[in-house]
Amino acid sequence: MSTQAPKQLGGIEFGLMDPETYRDMSATKVITADTYDDDGYPIDMGLMDPRLGVIDPGLQCRTCGQHSGSCNGHFGHIELAAPVIHVGFTTLIRRLLRSTCRECGRLCLTEDERGEFRDKLTRSEELGDDWSDVMKSAVRQARKAKSCPHCGAEKHDIKHEKPTTYYEVQQVLSGEYSNMIAGAMQGDAVGDEDPDDVDRDPTSPQDLAEQTGIELDRINEIVSGSFRPREDDRKAIERALGIDLTEEDMNKLMASDIRDWFEDIPDSDVETLGLESTVARPEWMVLTVLPVPPVTARPSITLDNGQRSEDDLTHKLVDIIRINQRFMENREAGAPQLIIEDLWELLQYHVTTFVDNEISGTPPARHRSGRPLKTLSQRLKGKEGRFRGSLSGKRVNFSARTVISPDPTLSLNEVGVPERVAREMTQTLNVTARNVADARQYVRNGPEGHPGANYVRRPDGRRLKVTEKNCEELAEKVEAGWEVNRHLIDGDIVIFNRQPSLHRMSIMAHEVVVMPYKTFRLNTTVCAPYNADFDGDEMNMHALQNEEARAEARVLMRVQEQMLSPRFGENIIGAIQDHVTGTYLLTNENPRFTETQALDLLRATSVDTLPEPDGTAEAAEPYWTGRSLFSELLPDDLSLEFGSSAGDTVVIEDGQLVSGTIDEDAVGAFGGEIVDTVTKMYSKTRARVLVNEIASVAVRAIMHFGFSIGIDDESIPPAADESVDEAIAEANSRVEDLIESYRADDLESLPGRTLDETLEMKIMQTLGKARDSAGEIAETHFEDDNPAVVMAESGARGSMLNLTQMAGCVGQQAVRGERINRGYEDRTLSHFAPNDLSAEAHGFVENSYRGGLTPKEFFFHAMGGREGLVDTAVRTSKSGYLQRRLINALSELEAQYDGTVRDTSDTIVQFEFGEDGTSPVKVSSANDGEIDVDKIADRVVEAEFDGDTEKERFLGEREPPTNLSEYAGPGLDKAEGMEVKSDD
Amino acid sequence: MVDVTQHELVPEHRLLGEDEIEEMLTEYDVKRTNLPKIKRTDPATPDDAELGDVVEIVRDSRTTDRAIIYRLVVS
């Protein structure tokens, strides 16, 4: 058992490493590029030196003495023959070169300026701003200086040729100076001047001598090229003749020059730029020693044919060592400077690509096969890199994934788990005197039986696998103090998730019900929060591994705790589709049920006794109405009044549905009034019971009435068909009239529209009306019990528009909000005459879906349909990215106990959460009326207690039990103190 | 030039006195630098505001009628 207490991270400091530190931490210097000798043993001081760690099992690490697996490996080092630039710091190097003095190394800022930037640094640290902005502006300021304010040395500009070459740019006298002066004295254009732009009077040597104050003889010498003018004279001549005699001279700075330069920069100046001099001396950005990563970080693999294949990093290190050796040999042999420089550049290239092999402007180092090598940066960067791939995106144990399917007999808190999954996922059972019998039974059942056990752990820490062979024997040995990894059983809590996890209800905790077959089963009422359907959707399950996690999941994450959505503050779990149809059928016309039927409807609920019958039918048989049966599910003291989507007013008085239709608006997911109210006024547990029971009664009801839909349900009488045709023909002729008047130039354009636009708008309008009137005609012929009408009316699925498109007329197809205008030149299809503006030729579908579309109509319909598909595809990818960015920006914000919202550096974002300090799920969703909290509290407290003492005790502290398993009580226990008194 | 501070959509920005600032900082238990910021060059910032001052903004809110926020004047 680990006894380490968790510690808090104070901070992380990033810096550069001192070459001395590289040497100190090095296990060995690496000098040979070879890896293994002929016998397959690693070569001493080679890249696979056993002091760098071991990867072959059986070998011992020569540094720490441990074997492979226990030894994490140790760094070595290579002494570079010449310093090279570290590619990771090229910008910083450029900034330092530009802002410091080449001679004395000091920052080219005056004392005042330095103080100013130091102040800015402190302020930006206090404000949590980016310190590098201060550095940038300091560098910009220092770069402006013409000469060093400390030693007076002239400052040259620095040119950076990516990735690692730096030049000092100096203005020197052009080699062509004599010709240029002579040319300018004759009045010609010189150098790279444009002859057309130059209007220069000829100057005689005498004039020039006068103007510049140089002796005439000197002038002649200069013009003949036998004397190079000094700077003062050059400037005077330039001024007199209006020419530029200089040219840029690029002086390459070698890495060693840069290192020497940086060594001169004083610590105080480094700190003025915002760097911490103790951990980031600038000269450390120029490498003289290269650390060699341990072999464990670049293990070689043995191929099937026994050949060793080395890691990309090792390949790169081989290159570096080879060039390093050649460099040293050539230098000792006194090779010409040119060759030395070439080798130096090669060494720089290899070290550069060792760090990063995806530098723009540098050809990537490649494998023999042509594949670019994966070096240090490539291991970290990108989606599959160490950060996003290995650290943020780890694969986890104790997780399962399979297809989901519906099971209306489960509670919405439950999930059906296939036995095979339950046998694989385990929970740790700490064996005590009280459960030793159970524990033994689990072990006795073995890994194949369910509920069995897969592993046991003895008190000495030894883990034993339970097998079919040893399970009997092992079961006898299990004692208190052991741990048993038993299979998942009914009532265990697990986490269930469907991607994309767009809101917090995408991950909820469920209680396990172990079931046969191979799918996860879930109650259909939780489809809404997961956005799941059963057309092949898969979901993930995670078994929780410690008591704290299980408790948190049960109290905070269980489905019933997520009943209300923080997005809109109303319930997101409720009746959907057939549930809504079912309650509609049950309550709309308030049908009567016999005793048998009534009992059948309520059989899956906690109601076990029927209420008083609503009356007696002719044959003296008592009957119950749908509304009074539905009322049995409601809390006894619930009173509500609201409008239903079916169009009537729902009145609930003291738990009795007096009138109105129960449909989407009453019990639906996404803000069903009754579910929402019960969740907020009673409890989450009561709401869970309610939703479960509504769903099961609804399913019973829809099965009682029978509900199906077929093609004949969308047909209308021939006479109606004719009047639809008439309406469309009329619209067609009106469109023809419009086109005619347009062609005759009689059409008057609407304000702000062209004539063409006006015509299009009017045609669209006419055809839109035609579709509507066709729909109206069709609508009148549908009975109220038509299944499509029932679904549309109740809000279960579909709309009247869908129905009229099936029965009446599909209507105008549109792409980008306009009639279809694409295809061929001047026409949509080759079946039409050019410039045909008629309804038919631009995508008006006059047929109904039931009647069938013509081929041309079908084609236009497909065009309109494609736009919808493309739109959704584009929208999901766009909004996904937007959401990712939003989440990253907001993820660290947290509502504090004092009500403020702050980020991790304690900066206030909101002084009061949401400006009103309330949680959207704890607020009434009623649109009108103030909420009188005191009154509500008084009412609740008054109703709850008789005596003052009880009331006070309550007001002290009492949390409703939200975390009771459904298995803790009798299956369908109502929320504490909220029992639905069925009757009696 | 239009004076945006007079626009109906620009809420009241008021400079806080030093004692008021202290009171507010104690109330929220916050350092001055951890307040939200406003630029001194922001047209809505009072003209006599200086670096390090705190502005109180009283604006309309969708959830409460009036929301009060404080901002630190920065450069």
Ligand SMILES: [Mg+2]
């Ligand atoms: Mg699906």
Ligand SMILES: [Zn+2]
């Ligand atoms: Zn070791």
Ligand SMILES: [Zn+2]
């Ligand atoms: Zn200097």
